[in-house]
Amino acid sequence: MYNVARSPSALQTSARRRRTATTWFWKGIAVLVLSGISIFVLFPAVWMLSTSLKTNAQLFSGEVTWIPRPAMWSNYVKAWVSVDFTRYTLNTTLYAGSVVIGTLVSNSLVAYGFIRHKFWGREVLFAILLGTMMIPGMVTMIPQYILFSKLQWTGSYLPLVVPAFFGNAFYAFLLRQFFMGLPKDLFEAARIDGAGEMWIWYKVVLPLSKPALATVALFSFEGAWNDYVGPVIYLNDPNLYTLQIGLSMFRNTSDVTWQFVMAASVFIMLPVVILFAAFQRYFVEGAAVSGIKG
Amino acid sequence: MSKKRFRPSRGEVRESLISYLFISPWLLGFLVFVAGPMLFTLYSSFTNYDITSTFDWVGLRNYTRLFTDRLFLKSIYNTGYYTVFSVPLGIAVGVLAAVLVNLEIPGQKLFRTIFFLPRILTGLSVLLLWVWVFNPEQGVINSLLNVVGIHNTPLWLNDEHWSKPALIIMSAWTALGSVVIYLAGLQSVPRQLYEAASIDGATPVRQFLSVTIPLLSPTIFFKVITGINGALQSWVNAMVMTKGGPSDSTLFYGLYMYRIAFTDMRMGYAAAMAWIMLFITLIITGIQFWGSKRWVYYEGEGR
Numbered sequence: 001m002y003n004v005a006r007s008p009s010a011l012q013t014s015a016r017r018r019r020t021a022t023t024w025f026w027k028g029i030a031v032l033v034l035s036g037i038s039i040f041v042l043f044p045a046v047w048m049l050s051t052s053l054k055t056n057a058q059l060f061s062g063e064v065t066w067i068p069r070p071a072m073w074s075n076y077v078k079a080w081v082s083v084d085f086t087r088y089t090l091n092t093t094l095y096a097g098s099v100v101i102g103t104l105v106s107n108s109l110v111a112y113g114f115i116r117h118k119f120w121g122r123e124v125l126f127a128i129l130l131g132t133m134m135i136p137g138m139v140t141m142i143p144q145y146i147l148f149s150k151l152q153w154t155g156s157y158l159p160l161v162v163p164a165f166f167g168n169a170f171y172a173f174l175l176r177q178f179f180m181g182l183p184k185d186l187f188e189a190a191r192i193d194g195a196g197e198m199w200i201w202y203k204v205v206l207p208l209s210k211p212a213l214a215t216v217a218l219f220s221f222e223g224a225w226n227d228y229v230g231p232v233i234y235l236n237d238p239n240l241y242t243l244q245i246g247l248s249m250f251r252n253t254s255d256v257t258w259q260f261v262m263a264a265s266v267f268i269m270l271p272v273v274i275l276f277a278a279f280q281r282y283f284v285e286g287a288a289v290s291g292i293k294g
Numbered sequence: 295m296s297k298k299r300f301r302p303s304r305g306e307v308r309e310s311l312i313s314y315l316f317i318s319p320w321l322l323g324f325l326v327f328v329a330g331p332m333l334f335t336l337y338s339s340f341t342n343y344d345i346t347s348t349f350d351w352v353g354l355r356n357y358t359r360l361f362t363d364r365l366f367l368k369s370i371y372n373t374g375y376y377t378v379f380s381v382p383l384g385i386a387v388g389v390l391a392a393v394l395v396n397l398e399i400p401g402q403k404l405f406r407t408i409f410f411l412p413r414i415l416t417g418l419s420v421l422l423l424w425v426w427v428f429n430p431e432q433g434v435i436n437s438l439l440n441v442v443g444i445h446n447t448p449l450w451l452n453d454e455h456w457s458k459p460a461l462i463i464m465s466a467w468t469a470l471g472s473v474v475i476y477l478a479g480l481q482s483v484p485r486q487l488y489e490a491a492s493i494d495g496a497t498p499v500r501q502f503l504s505v506t507i508p509l510l511s512p513t514i515f516f517k518v519i520t521g522i523n524g525a526l527q528s529w530v531n532a533m534v535m536t537k538g539g540p541s542d543s544t545l546f547y548g549l550y551m552y553r554i555a556f557t558d559m560r561m562g563y564a565a566a567m568a569w570i571m572l573f574i575t576l577i578i579t580g581i582q583f584w585g586s587k588r589w590v591y592y593e594g595e596g597r
Contacts, residue, residue, distance in 0.1 A: 022308055026498045030394040031401065037391050037410045041470055046412055048423050064437045081566035106319040113316025117309045129320065132328055136527045136546045136575050141566045142555050146345060167321025226417030229530055235557065244418045248534070251478045252421065257428050277416040283492075284534025 001020070052262035061260060072259065076267065079260040085267075087239065088246040095157055095242060096224035102164030103171055103220040104213060110167045111175035112201050116187065126176075132169040145233060159234045160227070164220070171216045174262060178212035214282035222272050243268045323538035339565035346559075351531055365569070366419035368542050371552040372458065376546065377525035380462045385517055393506055396448025406477070413471030421534045424464045425451065461531060461544060472517060479513035480506070500542050508591040515590045523575060533568030547571060 028265060048067060051059070053071040080086075114126060148159040182205065190200045206213065228244040247268060250261045314321070315377050339356055342348045360366045395405045415423075428450035438446040448456040484507065491501045507514075529548030532538055538545040538553075551571070555564035 022343070022498075027399050028396060030397050030399050034391065034394050034399070034401075034405050037387070037470065038405060041408055041467065043434065044423055044427050044467065045415060046355070047427060051426065059432060062508040064434065064441060068514065080393040106323075110317045113313045113318075116316065119310035119312050119313040120391070122313070125321070132324065132547075132581055134523070134575065135328065135332075136523065136571055138527055138551060139326055139572045140331060142561065142568055143562050144327060145555070146561065147327070147331050149345065163323060163327050164317065166327060167320030168316075168317050168323075174321055197316070201316075220351060228418050228534070229552075247418050247422065251534075254313055258429075258432075261422055262426065267414055269417065269419050272416060276410075278395060280410075282359075 008064055025275055027256075048262045048265060051202040051259055054259050055256075056259070062080055067134050074154065075259045075263045079263040080267070081245045081251050082260060083241070084238075085246055085264070086242075088243045089116045091240060092225060092242045092244075095160060096221050098157075098161045100217050101222040102161065103168060106165050106167045107171040107175050107216060108206060108209070108213065109201065110172045111179050112205055114172075114176050115196065115199075129169050131172070131174060141233075143227075144242050148234070154234055155236050156234070160224075160230050164224075168220075171220065172217060175212055177207070178209055181207055194223070211282040214279050218275055221275065225272055310404050318422060335561075335568060336563035338562050339569055341562045342560075343562040343565070344559050345561055346347065352562070356563050357570075359563070360566060365542060367544060367552055369547045370546055372543065373526060373547040375458055376461060376465075376528070377522060379458075380465040380469075380525050381518065381521040383466050384472075384521060388472045388517070389476055389510065390513065391470060392460050392473045392480060393474065393502060396480045398479060406473075407471035411471070411472050412468050413474065418534060420468075421531055424460075425535050428460050431541070450543075452540060453518070454539075454541040457540060457543045458538055459534070464531070465525075465528075469521075475517070476510065477512055479510050483509045509572045511590045512592060515582075515586050519579060522578060526571070526575060526578075 050066050052070060052075055054065070054068045054070055054075075055070075055074065056069050057063060114122065142161075144159070145154075148154055151158075153159050154164075186204055186208075188198055190204055195203070225245065227242070228248070231242045231245050232248075235245070247261070247264055250256060250264065335439070338349070340351060340353060342350050342356075347538050391405075391409055395402060395409065398407075425522070427435055429451045430436055430447065430452055439445075439447045450460045487505050487509075488501055491505055492586050496504065528549055529546040529552065532544040532546050532549050533552065536544040538549050547567070548571075551564050551567045552562050552566065
């Protein structure tokens with residue numbers, strides 16, 4: 001009202017300029033806050049790398065050194081041989097690999113079973129499947145232990161690997177959500193061509209679902225690789241120990257050699273970090289499809 | 295509804311059978327590894343079961359004894375304390391970071407990558423890393439505090455008053471790994487809404503409160519549910535980092551249950567604890583779903 005004399009275009013320009021200025025002000029604040037949060041995120045990780053390269057003297061000097069000089073790369077070798085990490089890496093790889101295979105096979109079968117055809121009781125069973133996601137892991141931990149000790153499976157990998165072949169509510173749900181988005185015509189066309197259901201599952205559903213399968217593989221690998229409580233409860237033979245148990249052994253000695261703990265931590269975490277980096281695209285897609293897990 | 299009997303054709307029976315075959319791995323797994331064992335522990339929670347020698351009916355004694363068990367009550371307090379602080383803090387930090395990253399700012403990609411770090415650094419390694427970070431003498435936090443002139447530094451995990459706050463700080467770091475999830479939610483917010491709001495003269499803060507939060511509320515709701523369940527069940531952190539100490543200040547529910555079951559082998563007592571936890575989880579989840587009607591906004595619902 002006060003700017004009647006000014007042309008409409010001049011009014012718009014000044015309003016836009018003011019808006020641009022405030023936008024830049026807020027963006028500046030955003031970058032500042034994000035930098036603060038980033039420092040909080042980064043400092044433990046950088047501290048881990050830095051510690052892994054320090055000598056005992058540097059560790060106890062009381063100064064904050066981020067880049068140790070000289071850098072003790074030999075800490076990594078010493079950490080690797082101080083406990084039997086070669087064996088533990090082999091064990092953990094076999095364990096995680098079996099879990100991934102079991103998880104992929106069983107859950108993709110189950111997910112396909114839920115979408116391929118309407119059947120009596122489907123809605124009720126699917127509701128039960130969703131419900132089991134709400135059951136706390138610690139509630140089933142004790143009864144499962146009792147079951148496996150009655151089966152005399154304790155002391156072996158069976159209690160850790162076999163359940164992976166019998167489906168998992170979360171992964172089955174994630175895959176089912178993805179499979180629902182696949183074009184049903186493809187299944188029908190295959191059926192008309194006389195294809196069996198297993199063939200459709202293997203040759204049509206699985207090849208089209210690589211992002212979802214990659215997400216499930218990644219999560220289940222991470223779960224098994226990082227599992228600590230499971231191996232602690234079920235494994236008692238040192239020859240069967242996993243990387244996580246190996247790492248915990250550093251802690252049991254009276255004076256902890258932190259540079260070795262950190263060096264071992266770096267190489268234990270590395271495979272998961274690499275896999276996440278490699279599968280990041282799939283992971284974000286999978287997370288968007290299911291809206292879940294982080 | 296008419297009570298017409300459902301008479302499936304032979305073909306439909308066959309199709310249903312095939313479907314059941316496909317879902318049979320989960321069905322079997324559910325019966326053998328979840329439902330069956332849980333019913334078994336429900337029964338054993340009324341006994342003095344210890345796996346090897348005793349299995350006598352004791353009625354409600356396990357349950358009544360729990361509520362006079364000082365350590366049990368302490369573990370409930372510790373778990374509640376941890377949940378009440380860690381969940382809101384984690385969600386607030388995660389949403390804040392995601393909303394800021396989602397602005398068109400310089401360095402967006404770099405920030406995204408940095409916030410992915412807590413998601414991919416996982417396992418025992420991270421727990422041990424934080425033990426070292428919190429180390430009272432050589433840890434980086436206290437060393438930095440010394441550098442800026444604060445010498446009366448906390449003992450963190452070695453002090454019963456600081457142990458829970460220390461674990462909560464760590465949980466905020468972990469929660470930043472969820473920024474990716476919030477970003478996925480934010481990306482679905484149509485840009486026109488912000489443009490319309492800013493033309494109407496809404497400040498960025500106002501836009502955040504009136505546009506971003508309502509449209510992000512389904513994601514936040516999901517995080518509240520899983521976050522509370524996760525916090526109620528977190529105990530491996532305490533098992534590894536503090537062994538429940540000092541003075542039982544980090545004895546969480548799950549850790550106490552683990553000790554009762556696997557150190558003392560009092561399975562009946564532990565089974566009662568497991569069922570109480572199941573009830574607590576169900577009640578809290580139920581309350582949240584009921585309360586969600588008031589604040590969670592689903593698009594197309596129309597308000």
